[in-house]
Amino acid sequence: MLISGLGLIGSSIARTIRDGDRKIEIIGSDPDDDSAQFLLDQQIINIRKSFEEAAIMADFIVLAGPVSVIVGQIHALQRLSLKPDVFITDVGSTKKTIMKAAQPLLAKGINFVGGHPMAGSDKSGGRFGTPNLFKNAIYFLVGKTQTNRKLADYQQLLSKSMIRWQPITAAAHDQLVSELSHLPHVVAVTLVNTITDSLDEKSIGLKAAAGGFKDTTRIAASDPTMWTTIMMNNTEQISRALSQFQQHLAKFQAALDTHDEATIKAFFARARASRKSIDERK
Ligand SMILES: NC(=O)c1ccc[n+]([C@@H]2O[C@H](COP(=O)([O-])OP(=O)(O)OC[C@H]3O[C@@H](n4cnc5c(N)ncnc54)[C@H](O)[C@@H]3O)[C@@H](O)[C@H]2O)c1
Numbered sequence: 001m002l003i004s005g006l007g008l009i010g011s012s013i014a015r016t017i018r019d020g021d022r023k024i025e026i027i028g029s030d031p032d033d034d035s036a037q038f039l040l041d042q043q044i045i046n047i048r049k050s051f052e053e054a055a056i057m058a059d060f061i062v063l064a065g066p067v068s069v070i071v072g073q074i075h076a077l078q079r080l081s082l083k084p085d086v087f088i089t090d091v092g093s094t095k096k097t098i099m100k101a102a103q104p105l106l107a108k109g110i111n112f113v114g115g116h117p118m119a120g121s122d123k124s125g126g127r128f129g130t131p132n133l134f135k136n137a138i139y140f141l142v143g144k145t146q147t148n149r150k151l152a153d154y155q156q157l158l159s160k161s162m163i164r165w166q167p168i169t170a171a172a173h174d175q176l177v178s179e180l181s182h183l184p185h186v187v188a189v190t191l192v193n194t195i196t197d198s199l200d201e202k203s204i205g206l207k208a209a210a211g212g213f214k215d216t217t218r219i220a221a222s223d224p225t226m227w228t229t230i231m232m233n234n235t236e237q238i239s240r241a242l243s244q245f246q247q248h249l250a251k252f253q254a255a256l257d258t259h260d261e262a263t264i265k266a267f268f269a270r271a272r273a274s275r276k277s278i279d280e281r282k
């Protein structure tokens with residue numbers, strides 16, 4: 001098993017697999033010495049190798065770098081002599097560009113299924129992964145086929161996490177996550193930047209932030225590199241989601257400006273019912 005990208009998600013996959021099967025050999029590949037050495041010391045990975053060296057000997061390859069790196073590695077895999085029954089998957093937060101890059105691999109009969117676990121954190125790096133990160137989480141699968149025996153083996157390796165596997169098309173995935181994950185990220189980041197500008201000169205400023213501000217903006221502390229590549233790979237859908245958001249914001253502002261109390265309350269009541277239903281469904 002090769003895991004390329006030993007950050008939050010790659011190391012959490014490694015930890016989950018290691019927890020379920022002490023004997024499996026996990027080869028880690030990552031240019032970051034700190035994450036790789038930490039995972040070697042903790043015996044979460046067995047050995048560290050270069051991507052090319054490890055890919056040709058692997059039965060399973062999990063691509064867990066930033067989305068742009070995943071796309072580049074899928075292209076690189078086309079030029080390598082891989083094991084004929086290798087199973088390749090990824091964990092990237094967007095799926096259209098990744099599945100497009102995988103077309104030549106699929107055309108050669110190589111087993112590739114796109115993946116995206118809907119769990120994470122604002123922390124990055126291999127030290128922050130946990131074996132529980134994917135507990136009960138939705139895990140999207142793109143390009144799943146009936147005859148994909150090795151996908152079942154991969155799912156078995158992660159079975160301790162009680163993952164909720166969810167097949168989806170790449171287009172439907174990118175549209176859904178543009179609303180559920182990418183728009184919230186842009187909103188949180190914009191909120192922090194707006195407030196930072198206006199509080200700049202004041203003495204207490206951001207230090208006075210309590211639960212409301214912290215809860216709404218936790219994800220703004222995430223890694224800029226990872227999130228920039230997510231944005232670059234789903235521009236159209238995120239822009240569309242932002243337009244919808246702006247329309248809702250404009251309606252709310254109009255209600256404020258006209259002291260339309262009923263509309264403001266209806267706005268809040270609708271959101272409350274929707275937000276509460278998420279926790280009730282769990
Ligand atoms: N963080 C989340 O909440 C979350 C959730 C689900 C999916 N994802 C996706 O998972 C992937 C990894 O995200 P993360 O949160 O683990 O990020 P991270 O920053 O914690 O880890 C990324 C790792 O990739 C490594 N890397 C960079 N270039 C590489 C290369 N050429 N070869 C091998 N490794 C390389 C980095 O050194 C780093 O260790 C991203 O594609 C992201 O979109 C993230």
Ligand SMILES: O=C(O)C(=O)C[C@]1(C(=O)O)C=C[C@@H](O)C=C1
Binds near residue numbers: 092120121122181219
């Ligand atoms: O919980 C967080 O901190 C996350 O950002 C996780 C989160 C999200 O919910 O948007 C981030 C990116 C992913 O691709 C999936 C999950």
